[in-house]
Amino acid sequence: MMSGPVLVDADPGIDDALALQYLVAAGELDLKAITAVAGNTPLPKALANARGLAALLEIEQDVPVYGGCPKPLMRKLETAEYVHGDNGMAGAALPKPRVAERDEHAVHVINQLSYRYAGELTIVAIGPLTNVAAALTLDPSLARRVRRLVFMGGAVNVPGNTPPGVAEFNIHVDPEAARIVVESGMPFTMVGLDATEQSVLTRKYLENLDGASAQTSFTCEVLDHYLAVYKRSRGREACALHDPLAVAVAADPGWVELETGNLYVETQGKYTSGKTSFVSQASRQRKKLPGLDPQLAVGQVALGLAREDFAEHFVATLAARAPRP
Ligand SMILES: [Ca+2]
Numbered sequence: 565m566m567s568g569p570v571l572v573d574a575d576p577g578i579d580d581a582l583a584l585q586y587l588v589a590a591g592e593l594d595l596k597a598i599t600a601v602a603g604n605t606p607l608p609k610a611l612a613n614a615r616g617l618a619a620l621l622e623i624e625q626d627v628p629v630y631g632g633c634p635k636p637l638m639r640k641l642e643t644a645e646y647v648h649g650d651n652g653m654a655g656a657a658l659p660k661p662r663v664a665e666r667d668e669h670a671v672h673v674i675n676q677l678s679y680r681y682a683g684e685l686t687i688v689a690i691g692p693l694t695n696v697a698a699a700l701t702l703d704p705s706l707a708r709r710v711r712r713l714v715f716m717g718g719a720v721n722v723p724g725n726t727p728p729g730v731a732e733f734n735i736h737v738d739p740e741a742a743r744i745v746v747e748s749g750m751p752f753t754m755v756g757l758d759a760t761e762q763s764v765l766t767r768k769y770l771e772n773l774d775g776a777s778a779q780t781s782f783t784c785e786v787l788d789h790y791l792a793v794y795k796r797s798r799g800r801e802a803c804a805l806h807d808p809l810a811v812a813v814a815a816d817p818g819w820v821e822l823e824t825g826n827l828y829v830e831t832q833g834k835y836t837s838g839k840t841s842f843v844s845q846a847s848r849q850r851k852k853l854p855g856l857d858p859q860l861a862v863g864q865v866a867l868g869l870a871r872e873d874f875a876e877h878f879v880a881t882l883a884a885r886a887p888r889p
Contacts, residue, residue, distance in 0.1 A: 568685070572688045573600075577652055579807040603691035606641065612658075633695050654786040700748050720840060731836070731839050753822065754864070761804045763875055765805055766791075820870050823865055824845050
């Protein structure tokens with residue numbers, strides 16, 4: 565079980581909302597800060613949603629929320645409001661924050677926390693990796709102070725979820741940032757579509773959540789929308805728990821099948837920009853190829869779900885969190 569201080573970098577986003585709710589309900593991670601990044605929605609909405617989620621989850625007094633980069637390092641921002649709704653939360657209303665907006669920039673906060681918790685800090689990044697890459701660019705030694713980065717992104721043996729079906733959304737939005745991060749030497753675990761698309765939630769699970777608390781009512785509202793989006797786009801009311809799985813892996817890597825190897829993030833290709841290619845140590849050995857290239861990005865990649873009951877566990881965790889009196 566991984567413990568210690570955690571920073572979540574997010575672009576809320578429905579599944580970011582689900583991930584934060586799961587993190588708080590599970591109570592296994594010591595959340596120190598939330599940093600917002602542009603991705604699913606433009607930064608002002610991502611930040612407002614992150615602050616509203618902290619209010620909903622009753623953590624805003626303890627967990628500060630900071631705004632970060634408003635656009636990818638080198639590209640125009642592409643958002644996903646067609647999935648997440650105009651406000652990024654499927655139109656569902658979040659409570660008004662009761663704490664004042666913070667002035668510090670997320671990128672500085674990432675570096676500050678890495679000094680305060682040197683060798684202990686886990687970063688869970690569930691949006692494009694722009695903030696983390698910017699923090700590394702300002703202070704490359706960040707890579708050595710972070711215990712581990714767990715990021716939701718990428719697709720290795722399955723198609724991507726952005727046109728033309730090669731790249732996963734978070735990497736597609738800011739491939740240069742992803743490349744800087746994985747090539748920085750920061751220990752990383754990539755939780756991409758290979759694993760997250762196996763953690764599937766269907767409508768029958770909503771019955772266990774409805775009305776349990778103000779938080780789960782909100783969850784049901786956004787999941788209802790999310791399931792409808794999946795039905796429209798894929799013909800089935802079954803949605804992947806992308807970001808929640810990354811949070812779960814930060815607490816317990818046993819949720820996924822992990823392999824170590826070289827990870828390549830394509831930034832140039834006409835069709836393949838944002839594609840993540842992975843060559844595992846095990847596959848190199850099987851093919852009698854030379855070992856891993858330490859000059860290139862070496863890290864862990866989740867190639868599948870290790871336990872089938874993640875969606876069940878996710879719902880049970882949310883439903884069990886006793887509402888505060
Ligand atoms: Ca996200």
